[in-house]
Ligand code: SF4
């Protein structure tokens with residue numbers, strides 16, 4: 184399959200490292216540009232124009248194209264990043280230094296680790312075989328995602344605790360409480376999906392994300408089959424990424440800045456990027472599981488040819504869906520107000536969790552019924 | 562007597578209690594807002610329209626004949642709450658025929674824009690309608706000295722304002738008609 188690649192372990196390792204850097208680069212770029220999208224979309228929704236001044240030297244003089252890029256604020260993320268780098272780094276005297284420095288990293292690393300198992304397309308080889316584009320297409324992909332992504336909350340809780348400030352502390356507590364309540368609903372909402380995917384008559388199965396995406400090729404997307412699971416998963420995803428209406432850890436109106444009140448300059452920047460990286464990865468995972476991944480529309484076979492053009496179009500289509508979901512995240516944020524802390528807990532424990540359980544039981548029965556009827560035929 | 566009407570709230574329907582239709586409505590509203598015209602004023606390129614009664618930087622004005630109106634009575638200097646105005650009084654040169662009935666004129670007139678609070682008292686108190694707070698709202702400089710508007714600057718900012726009285730003309734006519742004042 185890969186005979187055009189020279190053999191050797193070191194080469195394999197180098198290749199993996201190279202791919203990993205590409206992927207980190209891509210996700211970080213998307214995270215940076217989600218920040219821009221957030222600013223732009225919020226501006227448009229509020230009747231403003233948003234950032235439209237930043238421009239690299241010389242770009243301004245390109246006719247039509249230059250001013251357009253400037254107006255769209257394409258260079259704004261660069262300026263934002265630089266700003267974080269060059270700000271004065273203030274470490275308040277009352278913090279617990281070790282954990283204070285560690286927390287931003289702990290917040291960012293899980294967000295970036297989950298993307299190793301994220302499949303984002305297919306590659307069609309000349310000999311007709313198809314393999315998934317992912318850094319590591321794990322058999323237990325989704326479990327890995329759950330395990331690692333919930334580590335992100337440690338960063339927030341640690342930041343809240345090490346800052347030694349009441350606002351950060353409350354933010355950290357809220358964050359961990361929220362994480363516990365929504366993690367359950369999230370996991371339960373996905374179980375019926377796996378039951379469905381593994382039902383007899385479906386050829387591909389397993390917990391791997393690529394198998395789920397491929398099971399939706401030419402058939403219905405899973406969010407059409409399981410709207411309730413999709414809804415619960417989406418709500419839980421909002422809670423896990425700490426986005427409004429669930430941004431309890433931040434709640435800037437009542438907690439100043441929440442868990443990052445005491446953070447400044449680049450350390451704050453890392454938290455910021457981690458939040459957006461979570462959104463990017465979360466959107467991508469939702470796309471893979473419920474929106475058919477890189478496959479075209481529901482009930483339609485992929486219209487693109489089975490060669491490198493097809494691969495590119497598939498990845499592009501996947502990106503388009505992901506970007507739409509990122510937009511959806513932003514859209515929701517500028518539409519809904521924040522829930523109160525107790526309302527969040529109430530929603531999580533006494534609404535979403537029973538709903539997810541009921542959903543699981545219903546699909547359990549349905550899948551069993553289908554199972555019985557198909558096995559009776561044999 | 563006012564009659565109290567008790568309005569019974571209808572209990573929420575199931576779909577209302579899920580909030581989902583309401584969220585969809587909200588999403589529609591925000592989405593349609595994205596395409597509405599923007600209200601932002603792109604400041605340095607687009608300037609706001611300044612209304613006529615705006616109290617901007619205080620300026621000295623001339624009458625339509627191009628004559629200095631201020632007679633250096635120093636009332637504005639006296640009334641100015643933060644003491645932003647400093648006037649050096651002077652006399653009108655003998656050879657200026659068009660101003661022959663004016664007794665005094667400021668030799669130097671300084672308004673310190675770092676002190677001025679834009680209260681408009683100077684405009685209110687001036688008996689000659691010589692000082693006006695006009696439409697200039699942005700003054701900046703690199704040094705403290707730059708922020709003190711001298712007489713030349715004040716006249717440059719002020720320009721000419723329509724005059725209802727033409728006091729000097731009246732005085733001149735009165736004198737030629739035989740009255741001393
Ligand atoms: S506006 Fe008020 S503060 Fe400014 S110069 Fe006139 S009297 Fe003084």
Ligand code: SF4
Nearest residue numbers: 631632634635637687
């Ligand atoms: S501006 Fe008016 S109040 Fe001030 S000194 Fe001149 S005439 Fe008098």
